[in-house]
Amino acid sequence: MTLYDPIERNLSRDKGTDQSEPFVVVQDLVKHYPVPGFPRGRSVKSVDGVSFTIKEGEILGLVGESGCGKSTIARVLMRLTPATSGVARVDARNVLAMKGEELRRMRRTMQLVFQDPFAALDPRMKIGESMEVPLAQHGIGHARERRDLVLRMLSDVGLDASFYDRYPKQCSGGQLQRVVIGRALLLKPWFLVCDEPTSALDASMRTQILNLLTDLKRRFSLTMLMISHDLRVMRYMCDRIAVMYLGQIVEIADRDELFENPRHPYTRALIASSMLEESGLNSSAGLLKGEAPSPLHPPSGCRFHTRCIYAREACSHNVQEFIQASQDHHVRCQFWDQLEEGATAASSADGAGLEAPPALRPQAAHVAA
Incomplete structure (x- = not known):
């Protein structure tokens, strides 16, 4: 039977x-x-x-x-x-x-x-x-x-x-x-x-x-x-990982690719914060600012721009769609290629080198409140 x-x-x-x-x-x-x-x-x-x-x-x-x-x-x-x-x-x-x-x-x-x-x-x-x-x-x-x-x-x-x-x-x-x-x-x-x-x-x-x-x-x-x-x-x-922020997916890639080459600033901050128990330090300090906005009043443009240390004027009003950064790796950030140089810093196993290099330091404050 x-x-x-x-x-x-x-x-x-x-x-x-x-x-x-x-x-x-x-x-x-x-x-x-x-x-x-x-x-x-x-x-x-x-x-x-x-x-x-x-x-x-x-x-x-x-x-x-x-x-x-x-x-x-x-x-x-x-x-x-x-x-x-x-x-x-x-x-x-x-x-x-x-x-x-x-x-x-x-x-x-x-x-x-x-x-x-x-x-x-x-x-x-x-x-x-x-x-x-x-x-x-x-x-x-x-x-x-x-x-x-x-x-x-x-x-x-x-x-x-x-x-x-x-x-x-x-x-x-x-x-x-x-x-x-x-x-x-x-x-x-x-x-x-x-x-x-x-x-x-x-x-x-x-x-x-x-x-x-x-x-x-x-x-x-x-x-x-x-x-x-x-x-x-x-x-x-x-096998693959999708990173979500305020109701939207901001990055998706194969597991190893995401950890080795994170393209979105939010992903970098998450990876850094996951090292807390290993390093004993708040490795994500300086990669995020402020608190997450309410989903009742999501920010205009890029939803992450109010917390992003790399945000520019365009981020506050341009609605960002997914961009193919590489094969099977997509990111919702129009300036992802300018962050690439220091993207792997957050995934350093020993916590060293987490400070952004000069090319990646925050731009002058352009973000609207």
């Missing part, structure tokens, strides 16, 4: 004329939240024209400060909140346009690992019961078969059978994160979105969870979107 009624893959994607189309394609994704009490049309621009692709079997990292819109993208892709506009195709299917039974079946192929495992599980339900719920909702197996599937998955994520009858309060954060990952994989998804899966864990447990995800990605042939504010996690896990 076959427990799973498999969702058919879109064979036209493999047999059609364009066999190189990525597995996940996001185009001009927008999510604005209207604000009560403000004039009509005023809204929080959480995600504002985001586009990216993910190849089959690839891990794309999405990194940025808290509030930049990373988690909103995850919720929109999983259809937990509606998009304002845009297209998101998974296996050549536009998931944002799906409704009813078509959407219910497609949900099996896309799963989300939540940031907080304590909030993701019902404290009144045993672990085994919580893991069986999605199987029952999709009509997979009988009670005994579902129990066997859950026990097998608990073993796959490194937990023994005793966890089946435990309550969440009887487990550690790392154990619950394993449970949440296992529950997401029970439906055999094609596409897995991990929203800050290690942010609530200590360093040793964080490494264990990242190793587990790497192993499960290989064993289950997953395509993944990894969301984090920690570039060290991105460097460990991802």
Whole structure:
């Protein structure tokens, strides 16, 4: 007996004329939240024209400060909140346009690992019961078969059978994160979105969870979107990395290329700040100024110009589109080539040489307040 009624893959994607189309394609994704009490049309621009692709079997990292819109993208892709506009195709299917039974079946192929495992599980339900719920909702197996599937998955994520009858309060954060990952994989998804899966864990447990995800990605042939504010996690896990700032992606490149040749000033600051635990110094000091603007009132022109130490007059009014800096490396900065000389300074392992060379020192203050 076959427990799973498999969702058919879109064979036209493999047999059609364009066999190189990525597995996940996001185009001009927008999510604005209207604000009560403000004039009509005023809204929080959480995600504002985001586009990216993910190849089959690839891990794309999405990194940025808290509030930049990373988690909103995850919720929109999983259809937990509606998009304002845009297209998101998974296996050549536009998931944002799906409704009813078509959407219910497609949900099996896309799963989300939540940031907080304590909030993701019902404290009144045993672990085994919580893991069986999605199987029952999709009509997979009988009670005994579902129990066997859950026990097998608990073993796959490194937990023994005793966890089946435990309550969440009887487990550690790392154990619950394993449970949440296992529950997401029970439906055999094609596409897995991990929203800050290690942010609530200590360093040793964080490494264990990242190793587990790497192993499960290989064993289950997953395509993944990894969301984090920690570039060290991105460097460990991802094939490519997209850097997000104030609702927009400002740079996207292969992992090694991004760390060796960061083109955007914001990326340089993030890489420098990721060295804090290694150097014991605030290596990003002097690379950023001020606080991040509110997404309710994003700056005109380049959204980063109010914090950029290299900003010029043109940055305050020119809306910057993506520029191809090199093969598979795109940046949203019109002066990226003038920053290139000192771009690798921020990625120095020992923290030396982080001060910008004379050619890269900030221009005279031209930025409008």
